[in-house]
Every structure is written in structure tokens, then in C-alpha cells.
Amino acid sequence: MALEHAILGFLSRDPMTGYDLKTRCFDDGAGHLWTADQAQVYRTLDRLSREGRVRSRLVPQRGKPDRKVFSITHKGRRALETWLRDPEDPSPVRDPFLLHILLSSDLPDGEIIAQLERARGQYQQRLDDLRGRARTEVDAWERATRRSRDAELRRMTIAASVAAARTSIDWIDDSIERVSKGLPAPPSDAARGTDGGIG
Amino acid sequence: MALEHAILGFLSRDPMTGYDLKTRCFDDGAGHLWTADQAQVYRTLDRLSREGRVRSRLVPQRGKPDRKVFSITHKGRRALETWLRDPEDPSPVRDPFLLHILLSSDLPDGEIIAQLERARGQYQQRLDDLRGRARTEVDAWERATRRSRDAELRRMTIAASVAAARTSIDWIDDSIERVSKGLPAPPSDAARGTDGGIG
DNA sequence: GATTTTTATAGGACTTGTCATATACTCGTC
DNA sequence: GACGAGTATATGACAAGTCCTATAAAAATC
Numbered sequence: 001m002a003l004e005h006a007i008l009g010f011l012s013r014d015p016m017t018g019y020d021l022k023t024r025c026f027d028d029g030a031g032h033l034w035t036a037d038q039a040q041v042y043r044t045l046d047r048l049s050r051e052g053r054v055r056s057r058l059v060p061q062r063g064k065p066d067r068k069v070f071s072i073t074h075k076g077r078r079a080l081e082t083w084l085r086d087p088e089d090p091s092p093v094r095d096p097f098l099l100h101i102l103l104s105s106d107l108p109d110g111e112i113i114a115q116l117e118r119a120r121g122q123y124q125q126r127l128d129d130l131r132g133r134a135r136t137e138v139d140a141w142e143r144a145t146r147r148s149r150d151a152e153l154r155r156m157t158i159a160a161s162v163a164a165a166r167t168s169i170d171w172i173d174d175s176i177e178r179v180s181k182g183l184p185a186p187p188s189d190a191a192r193g194t195d196g197g198i199g
Numbered sequence: 200m201a202l203e204h205a206i207l208g209f210l211s212r213d214p215m216t217g218y219d220l221k222t223r224c225f226d227d228g229a230g231h232l233w234t235a236d237q238a239q240v241y242r243t244l245d246r247l248s249r250e251g252r253v254r255s256r257l258v259p260q261r262g263k264p265d266r267k268v269f270s271i272t273h274k275g276r277r278a279l280e281t282w283l284r285d286p287e288d289p290s291p292v293r294d295p296f297l298l299h300i301l302l303s304s305d306l307p308d309g310e311i312i313a314q315l316e317r318a319r320g321q322y323q324q325r326l327d328d329l330r331g332r333a334r335t336e337v338d339a340w341e342r343a344t345r346r347s348r349d350a351e352l353r354r355m356t357i358a359a360s361v362a363a364a365r366t367s368i369d370w371i372d373d374s375i376e377r378v379s380k381g382l383p384a385p386p387s388d389a390a391r392g393t394d395g396g397i398g
Numbered sequence: 399g400a401t402t403t404t405t406a407t408a409g410g411a412c413t414t415g416t417c418a419t420a421t422a423c424t425c426g427t428c
Numbered sequence: 429g430a431c432g433a434g435t436a437t438a439t440g441a442c443a444a445g446t447c448c449t450a451t452a453a454a455a456a457t458c
Contacts, residue, residue: 001443001444002293002295002298003444003445005302006298006302009301009302010302012305017405017406017407018406018407018408019404019405019406019407023404023405030298030301031291032292033292033293033294033297033298033301034292034293034294034295034297034298035291035292035293036445037444037445037446037447038407038408039408039409039445039446039447039448040444040445040446042407042408042409043408043409043444043445044444046408066406066407067405067406068406068407080302080305081305084299084302084303084305084306085306085310087314087317087318088295088296088298088299088314088318089321090295090296090318090321090322090325091295092230092234093231093232093233093234093360093363094201094232094233094234095232095233095359096201096287096289096290097287097289098232098233098356098359098360099201099205099229099232099233099287100283100287101352101355101356102208102229102232102352102353102356103204103205103208103209103279103283103352104283104352105348105349105352106211106279106280106283107283107284111284115286115287118286119286119287119289122288122289123289126289148383149304149382149383149384149385150304151383152377152382152383153300153301153302153303153304153382154301156300156374156377157297157300157301159370159373159374160294160297160367160370160374161292161297163366163369163370164292164363164366164367166366167362167363167365167366168359168363170362171358171359171362174358175355175358175359178351178355183348183351183352184347184348184350184351185348186348200413200414202414202415216435216436216437217436217437217438218435218436218437222435235415236414236415236416236417237437237438238415238416238417238418238438238439239414239415239416241437241438241439242414242415242438242439243414245438265436265437266435266436266437267436267437
């Protein structure tokens with residue numbers, strides 16, 4: 001549902017192909033807060049086309065497949081505006097890494113710390129990526145008429161991602177410290193009944 | 200994929216029914232970091248059963264439907280341990296609210312602020328919920344043998360969620376301030392071509 | 399000259415997750 | 429006594445998303 005509106009949002013700035021949407025808008029422009037599968041982009045464009053929210057025209061090229069340039073229709077613009085005004089309820093949290101930690105009581109302390117350290121590295125990498133994004137004024141964004149307003153909003157969302165990654169790293173550091181002091185011991189194997197017995 | 204292992208993890212603590220898993224383990228115990236759909240829980244239990252990772256026995260009850268009590272098998276325990284040792288790569292971020300903000304340049308500043316304020320309230324609510332969770336030693340957790348180790352890990356994950364929510368609120372406050380100062384103006388309607396023209 | 403990357407679109411198979419609905423009985427409350 | 433909430437399991441229909449593969453040719457790199 002979000003993908004659909006993101007596509008309308010990007011097309012409302014500039015007509016472009018599915019390929020442009022995937023690479024320039026999603027991967028480069030919004031990759032810090034949303035990912036899009038290539039197949040999903042094309043399928044969604046197809047559906048939006050059938051629904052009359054976007055339309056396409058074919059631009060022939062020599063050698064390469066025709067460019068299928070999509071643009072937003074009036075109907076699509078109305079749908080986008082409705083979505084923009086409709087407040088976004090925060091989706092329930094699903095954090096596979098935290099779930100992993102939550103269930104890790106069978107792992108020895110040392111391995112929990114190793115998991116935390118690995119995750120720390122990955123959040124660090126994410127920060128590096130975000131630093132790169134902050135430097136890059138994205139092409140599709142730059143070309144758009146509303147350059148500076150869009151750019152400012154993009155900066156804001158990158159700041160949010162940076163803050164989130166930093167918070168995760170801080171939490172990991174605290175947690176490594178906590179686990180290093182020794183977590184309460186797990187119960188002995190004997191106390192655990194695989195298959196749960198009968199009684 | 201995560202749901203499957205979470206179920207194995209919970210069952211490795213205590214044999215229980217699908218209903219218990221959904222309500223006590225997911226909603227009450229892990230709801231701050233993972234949500235599970237009831238239908239999905241039963242379907243996954245079914246599949247795990249067919250794969251020999253869990254088994255069930257029927258406990259007849261008067262009036263109510265039979266309790267189908269699931270317990271983890273040796274095979275299931277091995278699968279769980281493999282998963283626990285296998286580091287969890289952080290999944291790509293998908294934040295519908297940030298996406299919404301990113302695409303909001305068509306909204307006037309005041310409406311962007313309203314969106315931010317609404318989200319602030321919801322993160323505040325999340326904090327309240329987390330405070331409740333921090334107070335509650337969960338039933339299923341309490342009954343488990345490894346009480347204190349599990350409880351400590353759970354406390355850690357709640358701390359992570361609290362920190363994340365606080366960070367979001369701080370970011371929102373900063374952003375409200377930023378937008379209040381006035382974002383660069385959007386382009387006039389005339390500068391935007393619905394349907395993209397031909398050139 | 400051979401391989402890889404980039405540009406460009408698209409379908410098949412699959413997994414995961416959501417929503418609605420059905421059954422069925424108990425217990426508390428208004 | 430009606431009504432809703434809690435306990436308990438399950439299916440059908442569907443939406444959303446991922447992974448893999450295929451096609452096709454130019455341009456860049458080794």
C-alpha cells in the first residue's frame with residue numbers, strides 16, 4: 001500500500017520509467033527508509049495503469065528495450081493528496097534482531113555478546129551509508145522543480161535514520177556492558193523437557 | 200521465517216497451545232518487538248508439526264474445544280539452536296511514517312506539523328505501553344524455569360524499544376521546530392505538469 | 399576479445415502476512 | 429435473560445513482497 005503511494009509521489013515530481021523509480025527514487029533517494037523490489041515496482045505500475053492513476057507512453061530506443069515512461073494522472077494526483085492528508089498510523093514494530101536477542105537465553109553470554117557486536121558493526125555501516133546519502137543531493141530530486149523543499153524533507157528523514165542508528169548503537173554498547181557483567185545463569189539441561197512429557 | 204523460530208523459542212520454554220502462544224507469548228511477552236497474526240500462528244504450528252519440529256497432543260476439555268498442546272521436539276530444538284547461533288542480519292528499514300514525511304512537499308507546512316504532532320502522540324502512547332510491559336513480568340515467562348535469564352533479556356529488549364521511541368519523539372520535536380521556521384516554499388501549481396506533457 | 403555492468407521490462411513460483419468468518423461453550427454483568 | 433468477553437481452533441480469500449529467471453543490447457572494463 002505504501003509502495004503504491006510512494007510511486008505516485010515520485011511520479012508527481014517527474015515522469016519516469018520503472019527502472020528510474022527503482023534505482024534513482026527508491027534505492028538512491030529513499031533507500032534509507034524504504035526498499036522496493038524491482039518486480040514489485042513494475043507490477044504496481046501495471047496495476048496503477050489499469051486503475052488510471054498513472055499512464056505510460058513508449059519511447060523507442062535503438063538497441064535497448066523501449067522506455068516506458070510513466071506519468072501521474074489527475075486521478076493519481078488526487079489519490080496521492082488524499083493519502084498525504086491521511087495520517088499514517090505507525091505500523092507495529094517488527095524487529096528480528098531484538099526478537100533474536102529476546103530468545104537467546106540458550107546461548108552462553110559470550111555468544112550473545114558476539115551477536116551484539118556483529119549487529120553493532122552493521123549499524124555502523126548503516127551510519128556510513130547515511131553519511132553518504134546526506135552528502136548526495138539525489139539526481140531525480142535535483143531535477144525536480146521543488147528542489148529545496150523536497151531536499152529539506154529528505155534531510156529531515158535522513159536525520160531520523162541517523163538518530164535511530166545511533167540509538168541502536170548506544171543500546172548495544174549498554175547491553176554488551178550488561179551482559180559482560182554476567183547474565184543470570186540458564187537452567188541445567190536436565191530441567192528442560194523436550195517433547196514436554198505426558199503429565 | 201522469524202515467526203517460525205519465535206514459536207520454537209517459546210515452546211522450548213514451555214509446551215503450550217496456539218492460543219497461549221498468540222496471547223501470552225506474542226501479544227503480552229514480545230508485542231513490543233514482534234506481532235503475530237492468529238491465523239499465521241496456527242498455520243505455522245501446522246507446518247512445524249508436519250516437519251516434525253513440534254508435536255501436539257490433544258487435551259480434552261469439557262465444553263471448550265480440545266486444547267492442542269504443542270511441544271518442541273529434538274529436531275525442533277536443533278533447528279532453534281542453529282537459528283540462534285546464526286547471526287540475524289538487520290532487515291532493511293521500512294518506515295511508512297518517514298516515507299510519508301519524505302513525500303509531503305505538496306502539503307503546507309502547517310499540515311506537516313500536524314502530521315508530526317499526531318505521530319508524536321502515538322510514540323508517546325507506545326512509551327506508555329512499554330512502561331506497562333516493563334512492570335509486568337509475563338506469566339508464561341514467570342512459569343518458565345529460566346525465569347531470571349529470560350526476564351533480563353526481555354528487560355533489555357524493552358529498553359531498546361523505549362530508547363527507540365524516545366529518539367523518535369526527540370526527532371519529531373526537532374522537526375516541528377524546523378518546519379515552524381518555514382520550509383522552502385513549494386513550486387506554483389503551474390510549474391507542475393500532470394501527465395508529463397510530450398517534450 | 400571476453401566478461402561485467404548498465405539500461406530496460408516482465409513473468410512464474412513462492413512465502414508471509416492480513417482480514418473475515420465459522421464453530422462452540424463458559425462466565426460475568428447489566 | 430441477553431450480550432459481550434474470554435477460551436480455543438481453523439479455513440478461505442487475498443494482498444504484499446521476495447527470489448529467480450528470461451530477454452536484449454550497449455558500454456565499460458579487464
